[in-house]
Amino acid sequence: MQDKTAYDLMDKKVVAVSDDASILATARLIETSNVDLLPVVNDGRLVGVIEGPMLLDYILKHTEEELDGKTIKPLVKKPVFVVEEEPASQVVAKIIRNNLTRIPVVDSEESMQCIGVISASDVLKTIG
Numbered sequence: 430m431q432d433k434t435a436y437d438l439m440d441k442k443v444v445a446v447s448d449d450a451s452i453l454a455t456a457r458l459i460e461t462s463n464v465d466l467l468p469v470v471n472d473g474r475l476v477g478v479i480e481g482p483m484l485l486d487y488i489l490k491h492t493e494e495e496l497d498g499k500t501i502k503p504l505v506k507k508p509v510f511v512v513e514e515e516p517a518s519q520v521v522a523k524i525i526r527n528n529l530t531r532i533p534v535v536d537s538e539e540s541m542q543c544i545g546v547i548s549a550s551d552v553l554k555t556i557g
Contacts, residue, residue, distance in 0.1 A: 433517040438552060439534045439545030445470045446479065448502045453493075455501050456484055468533040468543045469505045475535050475543040477505035510535050513544060521552055 445468040446455050459467060465481040479501050487504060488496065510533045511520050524532055524547075534545040 431518075433555060434513065435511045435515045435517070435520050435534050435547060436513040436545070438517055438520060438547045438555060439513070440548070440551060441545050443468060443533075443543055443546055445543060446501065447471055448476060448505050449500050452484065452488065452496050452499050452501055452504070455479060456481075456488060459484065464531060466529070466531045468508070468546065469501070470543050473543060474541045475508055475510060475533055476541075478508045478533065479505055508533055511547070512536070512538060517552070517555070520547055524549060524552070 444458065444462045444464065446458060448469050448471060450458075455467070459465070459479075459481045467479050468475055469477040469479055483506075484501070484504060509523060509527045509529065511523060513534055513536055520532065523529070529549075531546050531548045533543050534547060536542045536544050
């Protein structure tokens, strides 16, 4: 794993949402994608993340009428991410330090185009 980079570890099929996505549609996407964190993008640019447990907590505290038409924008968190050429060891360190199960991968800090996601299980696959 020494010579591997974030690009080598990432899943290139990114399931993401925009920050104007509805709360209920985002919840359905998290459920059908079987993930607990989604990148939030605008024109492909990573602008944040939405976490499944936080979204669930929010939904449980509101009625369906209260949720109708509401977007995820107020729930979007600042993203922890890696750049595609970051060494795998730094990716692992960020995952552990931030207690993450998934981390978005961007092409560069300038353009912030979300090009992949790395899960803890993706990292474990390269070890075994």
